[in-house]
Amino acid sequence: MTRRSRYLCFGLATAVALGLAAYGIREHRRRAAAREKEAIEALRKYGAQSMYFGEAPDVERGRSDASPNAAAVMIEIDDPTTEAEDFRSAEFAVFRTMSPKVRITVGNAERITPLRKFQVTIDDADDSTNDALDISRLFVFANGKAVAVLPELVPMNHFPGGDQEVRRLKDGPVRVTYFGENRVRFRLGGREAPSAYFLAYNDEATFVGPDDGDMPSPKSPSARVMRHHIILHFEPGKSDAALSRFLLQHKLRPQGISKRIGLLQVRDPADLSAKELLRRVEELDDALGPEHGGASLEHLTENPALHGTHRPHTGGQ
Numbered sequence: 531m532t533r534r535s536r537y538l539c540f541g542l543a544t545a546v547a548l549g550l551a552a553y554g555i556r557e558h559r560r561r562a563a564a565r566e567k568e569a570i571e572a573l574r575k576y577g578a579q580s581m582y583f584g585e586a587p588d589v590e591r592g593r594s595d596a597s598p599n600a601a602a603v604m605i606e607i608d609d610p611t612t613e614a615e616d617f618r619s620a621e622f623a624v625f626r627t628m629s630p631k632v633r634i635t636v637g638n639a640e641r642i643t644p645l646r647k648f649q650v651t652i653d654d655a656d657d658s659t660n661d662a663l664d665i666s667r668l669f670v671f672a673n674g675k676a677v678a679v680l681p682e683l684v685p686m687n688h689f690p691g692g693d694q695e696v697r698r699l700k701d702g703p704v705r706v707t708y709f710g711e712n713r714v715r716f717r718l719g720g721r722e723a724p725s726a727y728f729l730a731y732n733d734e735a736t737f738v739g740p741d742d743g744d745m746p747s748p749k750s751p752s753a754r755v756m757r758h759h760i761i762l763h764f765e766p767g768k769s770d771a772a773l774s775r776f777l778l779q780h781k782l783r784p785q786g787i788s789k790r791i792g793l794l795q796v797r798d799p800a801d802l803s804a805k806e807l808l809r810r811v812e813e814l815d816d817a818l819g820p821e822h823g824g825a826s827l828e829h830l831t832e833n834p835a836l837h838g839t840h841r842p843h844t845g846g847q
Contacts, residue, residue, distance in 0.1 A: 603636055604619070605619070605621070605633075606619055606635070607627075607630045607631065608631040609625065609771060610625065610631075611626055622784065623726075623729070623784070626733075627730060628732050629681060631680075632680060633677045634676050635674060635675045636675070636718065648717060649666050650666045650714065650717075651715045652714050652715075653713050653715070654696075654711065655725075656740070660692035661697065667689075680706050680707055682705070682706065684704050684706060688704065708730065709730065710787075711729055729784035731787050736787070737787055743757045744757055746804060753830075755807075755827045755828060755830065759797065760782070760807070760828075761794070761795055762776075762795075762796060764793075764823045765823065766790065782814075783796060785797055807827065812825075
């Protein structure tokens, strides 16, 4: 083989190698884009229904048995009432802590990169208010998973956010987690995953949800009932995990609680009319059964137990 022919062969081999490399890069990018599109479509499809984007979740543990390749976002909180670390789903859940230990798990872990900026915020679950705190810097992802303990109180403007005065206590610090309903929101690359609504409380005190006004009772127009409020009656000894399982099963946002007398104030995620609210109460009453307490509307004529007062609840005001 002449020198010229050897150069030609070498040049041809180099061109083929470079072409294959370029094809490999393009194919890798194409597959990555396809995976990302599939994940985003899963977020859109299942976002309003579940925190899980694969197989149906194990409600008992708040975990998913989906394959490792399934696109998933799980927001969990450690149950402080158990001795061992015991994370369970934060969606529609109740936790006796004002400093929750939060774990976020994201499927397709390679998507958490510096180029895919993520954001974690916490707010009062009301889209009409501007109180969200950006707590992203508490979370450092490794293999698609991050754990952070939310501080109970921080100085003013310690975290970026909107109107922090509503969180401020009399002596100056800002409350991160509200007494009552909270919402954790997760965004990746500017796209939002489903939110997790949870209720936080401490000790055995009573905390109430927002006052959204009242309306005529669907049973008796002369009586008035609280708009959106559904009261669940339960045995005072019922665990937070058991209450949370019921709320997750029936997709109910917890907003107020009195463990001492066994009352839980919840609402449906949708804005229900009076008749729809009554129908929802009847469904929940049947699901609970009289042996477990039952469900009812909240009448203004009754001795108030969990009437909403204001939003949000910082405590110590």
